[in-house]
Amino acid sequence: MANSAVEATVTFDGHKVSIEYSEGEGEGEGEIKPLIEFLFGDLPVEQIATNEATFVIERPTGQDNWQLHRNQSKLFSGKDLNGLGNTLGGEVLFTLIENNQSGMAIHAGLVSTKDSSILLPADSGSGKSSVTTWLLTQGWYYHTDELVIINLQNGALKAFTRPLNIKSHGLAPIGEIFDLNSHHGELRASNMVTMIPHRLVNPSYREEIPPLSAIVFPHYSKDSEPGIQKISGAEAGLELMRSNVIARNLPGHGFSDVTRLVRRLPAYRLHYQHFDDLPSLFKQVNL
Amino acid sequence: MLNQIPHSADGFELEEIDGEILLYSPASTRSVYLNSTASLIWRLCDGQQSVGQIIEQLKDAFPEAQDSIEQDVVHSIQLFVDNEAVSLTSAA
Numbered sequence: 001m002a003n004s005a006v007e008a009t010v011t012f013d014g015h016k017v018s019i020e021y022s023e024g025e026g027e028g029e030g031e032i033k034p035l036i037e038f039l040f041g042d043l044p045v046e047q048i049a050t051n052e053a054t055f056v057i058e059r060p061t062g063q064d065n066w067q068l069h070r071n072q073s074k075l076f077s078g079k080d081l082n083g084l085g086n087t088l089g090g091e092v093l094f095t096l097i098e099n100n101q102s103g104m105a106i107h108a109g110l111v112s113t114k115d116s117s118i119l120l121p122a123d124s125g126s127g128k129s130s131v132t133t134w135l136l137t138q139g140w141y142y143h144t145d146e147l148v149i150i151n152l153q154n155g156a157l158k159a160f161t162r163p164l165n166i167k168s169h170g171l172a173p174i175g176e177i178f179d180l181n182s183h184h185g186e187l188r189a190s191n192m193v194t195m196i197p198h199r200l201v202n203p204s205y206r207e208e209i210p211p212l213s214a215i216v217f218p219h220y221s222k223d224s225e226p227g228i229q230k231i232s233g234a235e236a237g238l239e240l241m242r243s244n245v246i247a248r249n250l251p252g253h254g255f256s257d258v259t260r261l262v263r264r265l266p267a268y269r270l271h272y273q274h275f276d277d278l279p280s281l282f283k284q285v286n287l
Numbered sequence: 288m289l290n291q292i293p294h295s296a297d298g299f300e301l302e303e304i305d306g307e308i309l310l311y312s313p314a315s316t317r318s319v320y321l322n323s324t325a326s327l328i329w330r331l332c333d334g335q336q337s338v339g340q341i342i343e344q345l346k347d348a349f350p351e352a353q354d355s356i357e358q359d360v361v362h363s364i365q366l367f368v369d370n371e372a373v374s375l376t377s378a379a
Contacts (some may be wrong), residue, residue: 233304238320241311248316252300255311259302 008036011046012096013103013149013158019088021057031081032057038188038197039089042161044207053095055088070095083190086165093147093160097246103149103158104254104261107243109218110148110159111140116213117157118287119148121243127220127272130170134275136202137177143209150212152250152257157209163188163195170220177275214287215240215267226277228270228285233259236267289339291375293332293364299372310372319370325363332373338364 008019021032056069066084068076068091076087097105109120109132118135122128129145136142143159150157166174171194174180178201180187180194188195199205217231217239231239240258247253268285272278299310299319308321308329321329331341338360345356367373 232307232322234302234307234309234320234322237302237304237309238318241309241318253311253313253316255300255313256302259304259309263304 006033008033009045009051010036010040010043010092010096011048012043012093012160013100014046014048015052015096015100016046016048016050017052017092017095018054019057019092020054022059035081035085035088035188038195039085039162040092042205042207052099055091057084057088080190082188082195083192085188085195086190086193089162089165089195093162096160097147097149099249100149100246101249102153103151104244104250104257105246106148106150106240107146107245108148109145110143110157110209111135112143112210113140115210117143117210119212119215120218121215121240122218123242125167127170127218129165129167130174130220130275131216131218131270131272131278133164133166133174133196133201134177134278136164136198138279139202139204141204141206142198142202147245150257150261152254155211157212159209161198163197164201166194166196168192168194173275212261212265214285215262215265216270216287217267218270218272220272222273224271224273226272226274226281228268228281230285231267231269233262233267235269236262236265239267239269288361288364288375289342290337290378292334292337292378293341293367293373293375294334295329295332295367296372296374310370312371315371317370319367319372321363324359325366328360328363329367329372332364332367337378338375 006021006023010017019036023030053070058067064079065077066081068084068088075091076084106121109128111118120128132145144161145164147160148157183200186197186200215236237259244254298314299312302309306323308326310319342357342360346353
């Protein structure tokens with residue numbers, strides 16, 4: 001079979017990117033479509049005319065390196081397909097939100113119960129994905145471990161639902177609450193990150209996101225005393241502004257929107273060392 | 288610092304929430320959190336009074352906290368200066 005070009009589209013909150021790849025004979029055949037489905041399969045399909053960017057995935061004949069380009073820029077070159085997937089996931093997300101003006105894009109996890117949601121904003125490496133994973137093991141519904149758009153007009157939430165991304169240093173603790181070995185074939189691991197399909201952790205999934213009821217700022221540290229403290233609206237606003245990733249697109253950088261949010265929601269700062277700390281801490285604040 | 292006059296900087300947006308203040312500078316994308324004590328001190332940085340006069344004013348208002356007021360004021364104003372939310376000028 002001759003190589004044939006295929007185009008996939010990924011949409012999120014009114015924005016679209018395309019991914020072009022070849023599916024042909026030889027090693028690597030048929031590997032990109034499942035990867036794209038793995039990364040973006042939970043994102044609702046939207047009908048959008050304007051394309052923000054086109055990503056091209058190639059594996060030149062005679063080479064064993066995958067390559068990822070956007071326009072003329074090489075974003076990835078290497079043998080590791082999962083490493084390509086990790087890069088593609090990040091680049092596609094950034095491209096889909098970089099021109100978003102409909103809402104605050106908060107770097108955060110988001111989980112929900114039957115009728116309310118918790119926002120988990122944090123910097124990379126703060127244990128955001130890990131605590132999100134733990135919450136799934138407790139029966140919370142998953143929406144994202146990475147990015148939430150809060151609509152400026154009506155407060156509606158949109159989550160960039162993707163596989164859980166667990167960094168290398170967080171993998172051993174995750175192994176205590178999720179059987180990594182028995183799901184080994186369903187994970188995608190690269191040097192930096194292991195991507196875990198969220199349905200393996202909690203098979204229940206729903207697209208609808210109920211309204212926010214609280215904000216929790218997680219901080220994992222092996223040195224800090226475990227605890228959860230209610231913080232003031234101004235402190236929460238400070239933390240949330242730090243997680244407001246495309247503030248430049250918003251009127252006043254979204255400052256008044258952030259403060260409006262923290263005026264109406266309780267906010268907590270969570271420090272934890274082990275997952276064993278979390279049940280009593282969440283119980284303390286009735287979450 | 289005691290003889291210098293603190294002026295709150297232009298260009299910061301301010302939101303007061305439950306007696307505390309959150310400042311944001313769109314130009315520098317810097318956010319500054321002021322607890323209730325720092326919020327009070329911030330409001331006194333009006334370009335009219337020196338740091339020493341602010342300390343005396345607060346000592347009069349809160350005699351029970353006299354011991355900590357000077358340290359609180361100096362620390363808070365240094366925080367404002369470090370975040371470019373206040374500039375200090377010499378008294379004339």
